[in-house]
Amino acid sequence: MRAIDLPVSLAGLLFCSTMLAQQVQLDPLAKPAPSANMSNALTDPTLSPGVAFLFQLEAQFAKDTAKGGGKAFASWFADDAVTLGNKEAPVLGHAAIVAQTTWSPDQYQLTWTPQGGQMSPAGDMGYTWGHYEGHSKDKNGNQVTTSGRYMTVWKKQPDGQWKVVLDSSSEEPPSAGDCCKIP
Template identity: 60%
Template sequence: MRICRSAVLTVFCLFLVSPVVFAQLPLDPLVSSPQAQDQNPLTNPSLSPGIQFLYQLEAKFAADTARGGGKAFASWFADDAVTLSNGKPPVVGRAAIAAAATWTPQQYQLTWTPEGARLSPGGDMGFTWGHYQGVSKDREGGTIQTTGRYMTVWKKQPDDTWKVALDASNDGPPAEGDCCRLPN
C-alpha cells in the first residue's frame, strides 16, 4: 500500500494497529503547544511521566551513541527493528543495522534532541521525534555536517527492557543559497 511507504505512516501502520487505538492516544498539550517549544523538553517538570520516560530513554540512547559510535547505536535496537533513511532501502534486523553502523565516535558524531513524544495507552509502545545532526570529515579533513528530522519508535520487550523498533530520519533542507552552487 503506497500510504505505508512514508516513514510517518509506516509508524502508524506498526504502532497504531486500529483507529480505536489512535483515538485513545493521549495528546499532551505541553508537548504540542507553542509554549512547550520554547522550553527544553528534557527538563520540563510538567510533562507526563510517560513522556518523561521516553525522553529519558532517548537521552540514554544518545549518550551511549556519542560514547560508543555505531556499535552502541545498534545495541539499542530490537532483533526485528527497521531503519528508514533518505534515498536508501530499509535496513531490517539488528544484525543488519549493526553491519551498517560501523562508525566510531572519532569518525562520526551523531547527536539528536527530542522535541515531542507519545506513549501508548497500554504503556508498552511509544515514539519520539526531533532534530538530529551528524558531523564527520571528508578526505581533505573538512567538516561534513548533515541535519534533519528523526522519529524513534520504542517497544517494551518481554524482559521489560525497551528497544528501538523503528528509527526513521530524513535530511533537512539545504542551506539557503546552496540550491544552485557548483561544488568546489
C-alpha cells in the same frame, strides 16, 4: 507542535520506570535531569510521565552512542527493528543494522535532541521525534555536518527492556534561497 499526552496507568508507568531503571540504572521516580544535548522540553513540567520516560530513554541512547559509536547505537535496536534513512533502502533487522553502523566516535559523532513524543495508553510502546546532527570529515579532512529530523519508535520487549523498533530520519530541507535552483 506540542506532543499529545495520553493517559498512562500508574501501575503501567511504575512498571515501565522500574524496567528502565534496571536497564540503564536510572531512578524511576526522579525527574529527568537537564543535560547539554537535551532540549528544555525534558525539564518541562507539563510533560506526561510517559513522555518524560521516553525522553530519559533517548538521553541514555544518545549518551551511549556518543561514547561507543555505531556499535553502541545498534545495541539499542530490537531483533526485528527497521531503519529508514533519507534516500536509502530500509535496513531490516538487528543484524543488518549492526552491519551498517560500524563508525567509531572519533570518525563520526551523531547527536540528537527529542522535541516531542507520545506514550501508548498501555505504556508499552511510544515514540519520540526531534532534530539530529552528524559530524564527520570528508576524504580531504574537511568538516562535514548533516542535520535533519528523526523519529524513534520504542517498544517494551518481552524481557522488559525497551528497544528501538523503528528509526527514521530525513535531512533538513534546503534553505529558502536554495529551493528553486537547477542542478
